[in-house]
Ligand SMILES: CCCCCCCCCCCCCC(=O)CC(=O)SCCNC(=O)CCNC(=O)[C@H](O)C(C)(C)COP(=O)(O)OP(=O)(O)OC[C@H]1O[C@@H](n2cnc3c(N)ncnc32)[C@H](O)[C@@H]1OP(=O)(O)O
């Protein structure tokens with residue numbers, strides 16, 4: 261709804277729809293009713309539109325997307341009504357003016373803002389475009405070039421930047437009273453002509469350069485969008501602002517939004533938006549323990565053990581979260597010095613770019629406390645261990661931590677696959693131990709996979725979850741199993757793509773198909789970039805590598821299961837990837853390290869096939885997608901079935917934020933929901949039945965089978981509930 265009042269000739273329409281004043285049908289109706297009152301009241305000479313509470317307005321109510329367009333006034337109807345008002349309207353912006361919120365402001369005749377306010381047209385991130393005149397009004401205010409930058413990428417900008425380019429007419433200090441300031445401003449413009457204040461009537465300044473600008477943004481968007489369609493549709497709509505009168509341009513904008521709204525990509529992106537918020541409400545399946553009934557302990561002092569690749573990024577994340585005391589412990593002198601230097605250099609870089617102030621930088625550097633022995637950690641609230649991936653080293657460290665740390669201290673391990681319970685058992689209080697699995701580089705990657713051990717106490721879990729959120733991470737709580745959620749699922753992707761190499765595909769073909777699907781890089785380029793030796797080390801642990809096999813052992817089988825040794829040959833011939841002189845699955849040549857196909861690798865694959873009498877066959881794109889991605893989906897269902905994740909959203913967030921799964925497909929589980937579970941199951945069963953040595957990753961998940969058998973193609977939001985009901989009724 262919207263509240264209405266009048267103060268010294270100025271009518272105030274305040275949006276009131278907590279928490280973020282989204283433009284629900286009630287709010288739109290409220291604005292319209294208030295506007296009518298203001299227009300009819302002869303004592304009113306100007307109008308202010310503002311937002312109650314923490315923000316001006318974050319745009320259309322996303323939860324009403326399915327129905328909102330039926331009720332009058334629509335958002336695009338409302339903005340035209342506002343702009344044509346005979347009385348001047350001032351938008352008073354604090355907090356956020358996002359999406360439809362900014363479009364409402366653009367339809368007002370003046371815009372004022374607190375310096376702390378943020379503005380954006382982020383619709384593209386929901387797979388749509390600003391469909392309430394945003395693509396037509398913004399270019400008339402700031403030009404085609406800047407509009408393409410704002411709309412096609414959807415980033416947020418400060419009020420000051422918006423003022424510099426002409427969106428905001430007056431900035432007030434962040435501590436000013438926005439309403440009071442806006443009312444005074446409105447009084448100052450009473451009686452002024454509105455002729456040049458109706459943005460839809462303005463010419464587009466850089467209209468003559470539209471073709472050139474369009475070409476520039478097409479190139480950038482083509483490279484960045486990874487198959488997302490909305491950015492290109494946004495560019496097309498903005499282009500029409502330069503070429504057509506406002507009314508005609510609006511028709512094009514309307515066609516754009518009609519094409520995008522309700523598309524699979526938009527559904528996926530909206531699902532992601534809500535998943536990122538819902539994941540804060542964690543729960544331990546089957547226990548009734550959740551974020552609402554469990555309080556974290558207060559964390560002021562944190563320690564990080566190990567300052568290698570991960571430790572240094574974790575330290576930076578803690579400093580950025582405002583932790584004022586971060587102890588760092590690293591045994592190796594060179595690693596310690598390099599780690600501290602790395603951290604300081606990154607902080608210098610943030611300060612140079614203005615991401616943090618000089619004062620903040622100094623206080624972050626002061627917060628760093630190198631320590632040399634465990635005794636110095638005795639009053640630490642949270643310890644995060646990030647040493648080598650070795651159970652014996654980790655056990656040694658946790659045994660010492662268990663002795664010296666205070667009883668309430670939370671002891672976390674950043675292991676990527678080791679058993680959190682086994683580590684916990686060496687401490688006197690296993691309930692204090694939890695996994696905090698960061699992703700590299702930890703100060704950049706948004707994902708944190710927190711692992712609850714079987715003994716981890718609710719409060720310890722709450723503390724790890726709370727710390728992740730303080731660090732601004734998408735923090736997902738998962739159960740303890742080998743590889744947790746992400747690595748457990750992703751393993752199948754590498755295994756099955758390698759099988760396709762055996763059968764007839766080549767690395768460049770697989771990567772091209774995966775990139776077309778939306779991955780930033782294909783499986784083989786990722787391997788080269790992160791180092792093919794990482795997987796090799798893992799396989800060595802399980803005695804699977806080529807070198808570890810006794811003479812005469814079958815080349816394509818390990819422990820009774822199909823195996824492809826091509827990745828072993830690669831590493832054993834010194835092709836670790838990018839870092840080994842640009843040699844891996846591909847060759848990286850020249851100053852720019854251009855990716856090229858290497859005949860040596862092609863010959864290696866060909867001779868392997870000949871040796872094993874494999875007749876290569878043509879593998880098409882559809883098969884590559886199915887075989888690379890469906891085993892991962894199948895594993896996702898097994899993870900749900902075991903309660904390792906509480907719901908499909910958690911799995912999707914992990915894959916999107918930790919493994920670059922394309923966001924506009926919503927993650928593997930949402931993608932499966934879009935394809936339809938009966939088809940997913942059919943394909944999985946076909947591969948399971950065809951596989952010579954039955955590959956475990958094709959064994960259909962029982963939960964998937966039950967869902968399809970009992971419910972056909974149920975909605976993703978009901979999967980876990982339906983599964984629980986089925987299992988309960990079978991007991
Ligand atoms: C079928 C064809 C029909 C075609 C018909 C065509 C007609 C078209 C007519 C009109 C088209 C209109 C087009 C348009 O311009 C639409 C829009 O405006 S889309 C919305 C654009 N806005 C956004 O994307 C903003 C989204 N929000 C944010 O990014 C953040 O919330 C924000 C940075 C603003 C604040 O962040 P923070 O402080 O961290 O708060 P939270 O994110 O935690 O949010 C708090 C709370 O609020 C919920 N929420 C946020 N935004 C919205 C929203 N826009 N709608 C509904 N709910 C929202 C959020 O989920 C949180 O809820 P919790 O329950 O607390 O988790």
Ligand SMILES: NC(=O)C1=CN([C@@H]2O[C@H](COP(=O)(O)OP(=O)(O)OC[C@H]3O[C@@H](n4cnc5c(N)ncnc54)[C@H](O)[C@@H]3O)[C@@H](O)[C@H]2O)C=CC1
Nearest residue numbers: 566568569570589590591592595646647648649675676700
């Ligand atoms: N590198 C990656 O991409 C990821 C690694 N991990 C996990 O994070 C942990 C650390 O991995 P990396 O940082 O990559 O390893 P790393 O080898 O880069 O760093 C480990 C550091 O720990 C130090 N160290 C070893 N024993 C120590 C001890 N007793 N006390 C203090 N310092 C000690 C070493 O000197 C080294 O500097 C491992 O468990 C790994 O599995 C988790 C996610 C991603």
